[in-house]
Amino acid sequence: MNGTSQRSTMQKGIVFDTVTKMRCHPTADMVYEKIHTEYPTISKATVYRILKQLAAAGEILKIPVPDGADCYDFNISPHYHIKCTDCGAVGDIFLKADPQLEAADTCGYKVTGCTVIFEGKCGTCRGDL
Numbered sequence: 001m002n003g004t005s006q007r008s009t010m011q012k013g014i015v016f017d018t019v020t021k022m023r024c025h026p027t028a029d030m031v032y033e034k035i036h037t038e039y040p041t042i043s044k045a046t047v048y049r050i051l052k053q054l055a056a057a058g059e060i061l062k063i064p065v066p067d068g069a070d071c072y073d074f075n076i077s078p079h080y081h082i083k084c085t086d087c088g089a090v091g092d093i094f095l096k097a098d099p100q101l102e103a104a105d106t107c108g109y110k111v112t113g114c115t116v117i118f119e120g121k122c123g124t125c126r127g128d129l
């Protein structure tokens, strides 16, 4: 292993750990800001590139958010997301039945993925919490 790939493996670990610790569906910018405070030498481009690689490898989830920046999720178990229509905060939705499975028999398609974003108001915006 040469020095470059060692460094990139280390950077990958830092990005992965940061997403795992944040637990709040951070955007790439939020992940970068967090990393930057501890590792000022890691560039924004590097963080963005590693996030994409981790998502492509299935190690984290990339959540496309309508009208917003993509979010990342350490939780790769099947679940869905809800976006607050007021503040844009992204939360988790767990359904009892998985629509992906129900869709599997239709039209001869093999379902390989599913992007669903629910909309609602978070507790903070409803004034409950």
Ligand SMILES: [Zn+2]
Binding pocket: 084, 085, 086, 087, 088, 089, 121, 122, 123, 124, 125
């Ligand atoms: Zn909200």
Ligand SMILES: [Zn+2]
Binding pocket: 025, 073, 075, 079, 080, 081, 091, 092
């Ligand atoms: Zn999630």
